Amino acid sequence: MEYDTDWQEKYSDMISTPTKALAHLRPGQRVFIGTGCGAPQMLITAMTRRAGQLANVEIIQLITKGNAPYAEKKMTECFAINAFFISSNIREVIQEGLGDYTPILMSDIPDLLNTGIMPIDIALIQVTPPDKTGKVSLGISVDIVRSAADNASLVIAEVNPNMPWTHGDTLVDVYDLDILVPVDHPILERQVDPPNEISRKIAREVAALIPNGSTIELGLGRVPGYGRIPQVVMEFLHERKDIGFHTEMISDTIIPLIESGAVTGARKTIDKGKITASFCMGSKKLYDFIHDNPLFSFRPTEYINDPAVIGKQKRMVAVNMALEVDLTGQVCSDSVGGSFYSGIGGQIDFNRGASKSEAGRAIICLPSLDEFGTGSRIVTTLRPGSGVVITRGTVHYIATEYGVAYLHGKSIQERVMALISIAHPDYREQLFKEAVDAKYLRPDLARFGSRFFVPGEEAMIAAYLMPDGTNVAIRSIRPTDEPHMRDLVYNLSQETIYYRFMSNQRFTHRHIQDFVYIDHRRDVCIVGTIPEASGDQIVAVGRYYLNEKTNMAEVAFIVRDNWQNKGLGTFFFQHLIKIAKRNGIAGFTAEVLLDNKRMQNVFNNSGLRVESKIEEGVYSFDMEF
Structure with a gap:
């Protein structure tokens, strides 16, 4: 594709500096900030500089990377954070009660904005320069950015030549933007966490459940001490054939899988031959790889996360993370006890969609131990305050480094046995005893409690x-x-x-x-x-x-x-x-x-x-x- 080299002259009446653009912001307004590595850093900086002139500005965001100066404690009188997903740069302020979190299905967020239930006064986004036809691309962040831009009263866009031009539903007419702020800085990068051995063992167990011709979603959740385990799964799929992707996020781990020849999307039911996603976070290598690459189709959240769309794919496999799972199959993935950690994200959307897919599989993975190695993540009952994201009635596969438990349609006793079998060996005997005491198991099984210890498996x-x-x-x-x-x-x-x-x-x-x-x-x-x-x-x-x-x-x-x-x-x-x-x-x-x-x-x-x-x-x- 070719940018319009005269765009700044052609649209000169729309061009502003970050400082002048943010002068439009008033106290009490609601501001949306673009997603992930597409977060507009210069606009964020300009907004934060105005903190002394502002009060009670509500910041709406999905997940952002890079600096979030508006999330500092000293800014809480000026900026009130309301996040749909808790990223690391705002986690502390939310866990201290100085920010807010809105638990909601990812697929429902666009409707929240479209209907005016959550009106947006200003959207701060980042786009490519316009082409000859006056279109810009939303680049690496389409997700809920499109609905926010469509519904905001004022759209301020950083126009950055380093933003990749992406294919799919990413184009916006330049006149649908209100203020253009030319910038020329590298797009934020996010390095993939190197997997530890436990993460790789879990990923290997999950990969064994992914057959040739599958369409895959790999969730963006992470577990403290273990990273984003779903992304590690790609390491074990290089020998597969005709893998496709319909997923929220793309990272660098997809590049070697594509280069291995495993990814063709040839057996996808819809969007055949395309890698469909709503945003990506990675390195410049990834951004260069997706730039003007017709293999990738970036679509908004209301399409990517629609369970009905997901369910149309045959052999749809959804892989997501949990922080804790109880013996009845309840999955907690957004909080640790009463402390919010991440968010619901698209986990429910893809769990529903994959479970309705022909030959589909909905998989939840987690390490058997916490990040300190001192407690089991498979527990008899969830800790007080832990939120149930996937209910016991809709859970399917649970995977740890010790194996896979299939729970759908299974009785409580069968679930208990399956989950104890994939718990860490040091905790199996204790879990068994607690399950008997909780009346999850028949009392006559108490005599076998010590036999859950399996050395040298x-x-x-x-x-x-x-x-x-x-x-x-x-x-x-x-x-x-x-x-x-x-x-x-x-x-x-x-x-x-x-x-x-x-x-x-x-x-x-x-x-x-x-x-x-x-x-x-x-x-x-x-x-x-x-x-x-x-x-x-x-x-x-x-x-x-x-x-x-x-x-x-x-x-x-x-x-x-x-x-x-x-x-x-x-x-x-x-x-x-x-x-x-x-x-x-x-x-x-x-x-x-x-x-x-x-x-x-x-x-x-x-x-x-x-x-x-x-x-x-x-x-x-x-x-x-």
Whole structure:
């Protein structure tokens, strides 16, 4: 695109300096400030210089970057902040009660301005120079800036040649602006927080839920000490195909993902082939990348955040942050106790939209511990004052560095088990006890409270590629596996049951509990699973029971009938050997019926030093490592 080189001469009657432009501001008026890195810094400075002549000027903003001198404590008599989202530059003044926060869905803000419920006297924004047709671009901040500019009584715009010209719904006729203030300074930059290892583990868990052809939203929320985890997810999507974006914010992390070839938007249902967003915050490299780049389509908030629009995308995946989640699934993401931290933002909009999308997924992620490492973010009950942003009735996926819990349509007991399983191991036993005390769990489960401690979980993880190409994921058994274990044992053939239990075993509810709740301090139980819509299907179970007197462990495993004779039992046995050796166990023992030739072959061909003897039709095996 080409700017009009004579624009200052052509529109000279509209041009002013920052100081003269802000002379129009009067006490008691309401001023809107442009979003993110598009915040007009020279106009903000000029406004603040007039503080001594002003009183009770209400500052409306979504999220701003850079200096916010109007938010200093000494300015509170002159400027009253009212934020839709609490950014770091105003957080202190709001948390001290000297500023205000309006909790509202992002999708509802434009209507608030359009209807006059919140009239705007002056809008301070930043735009590109006009082109030959007299159009300027809102550049990197379209979001609610467009509705604020459309409805403000007076629009004052910094005109900056460094502002990227963006495609989409970004053009404004220069005569729809009132005062033009020429500036030439770099656009504010925001560096991406380097992820720590915990953030990367969470991002890896989330990325596993994002299939090829997904359209993605990555939220702008952050957690103290861990940064903006949703943005880290992009690091693990480079091998995906035909990823699309329909999201509020774009950051630098999108550039290497585009360059990897993963992003095409080819399977988007609407805006096919386009990366749709409402604003971006990043480096000059990002701004140069999006400048006049037709791949990007910047649209206003009323479009990007409309749940109906979001829900039209197939495979829509929304990834957002939480500060705290209780055991019933209530999600707090805008406050810490009674202290406001960020805002609702677009979390509800995208949670609703993604949950209505065909094959969509609404994901909330959070680290298992607080920023000090001294408290669990998964709690029995939210702290007093914590606000519920996502209700227990609309929550879907919760992810921590310890895994993913799917809660939608699950009972309270199922939710409790799932969430404790992805809490930090140091807090699982405490959470379990509190859940029993709160009557979230049946009282008879109290006997298993100490068994939520699972040492060395990562060492138990493995994968087995079946001859037909099916990948079986192997991991430690979890309390959430109770319904899947029930499905396994109730669908075994009588022959398989007889070979494993040496009797025609009848399985009671207590038997199923004993399979699932094991004492991980002494025993090990691993399961082989394949994903299904209702959760993991268990196709094999391997277990050993330690005899502490002999330091030998009794080993046993079972494979679902239609998965037998495919090498899975042999793989399980070898994996159990590795785990046992790591735990310092001397060897295995086992008892096998005379007719169970397949199990005998697994042991005899294990490469261990095997001794066996037969008595009353049962082989007793001793296998030293």
